[in-house]
Amino acid sequence: MIKLNLANKLTLARILAVPVIVVLLYFPSKIACLSAMLVFIVASLTDLFDGLIARRMGMVTNFGKFLDPLADKILVGSVLIMLVEMGWVPAWVVIIIIARETTVTGLRAIAADMGMVLAADKYGKLKTVIQILALCPLLLHFEWFGFDPVGIGTFFLYIALVLTVFSGGNYLYKFYKNWLYEENREG
Template structure:
């Protein structure tokens, strides 16, 4: 088996950060929550860097194309689930976000089987950024210097939910359009 390239190592690092973040949150104190948030930010930034490294250094692989979006979903989904477990985020929001992520992943798999590519669009990328901005203050949880980050986190979480559902609908529309064209080509 070939050695993993730098881009794929960064992506795997994002996945490997998840158990550490969860463990830190399992014993929530100001310090563990701060460390969990900082680790979450670092892990989130690897999403930017693994793509840049892969494209600029010619390290794009099928493994990386598969692993990168999966790592994002594992990171965000795990943190959301842990926040629900701690009572710091509503379960229904987490369910809708994870359902959208699972649906889009399924649509991408079906499209791929049809020879089509449903690439991430600007709405999907914006959704990810807003999710990260929402989770950071929610991870901090405790008041800091008289500021309670939870209210800001909840505002961003509802914005993230709206963008998540909107971008999911956009993927459904694109998939249906490609699928309709594909069905028409098969009939001809």
């Protein structure tokens, strides 16, 4: 049985926030969208805190190493899919983002099987931050005090898309380079 420490509980809270956001978005109003964005922000912040707590308090676990990136993908992917469902974001953008996430997850699994580690790099972390910055105004959707947040959200979403493709290519390159190194070392 897995004993959950504080860091892992925060990670699970990020996953449990997803149904709340999804339900709020099924009834889009200014208040529902504001509430969905606030839940999304709190859930996103748990990603920062679970990692800090795990490292500083010696709570790093294999379960946490598995669950943390999964929770990120579930949170961001679910919000993106809901925004497509509502017609607020183009599907092709979300397909590219989710394809990259799936590819990187698969590469990490293959690398782990080969005894290699493909750790998150600065581009992947920046991609995540920009995705969060994009999704917050996109979740607000409605005009607020004469300000339409959709334009800024869309701007950041396309920056996130470029970073998504670039960081995905970077992971592919690192995997290929490490794989070649292992092949040459064994041969």
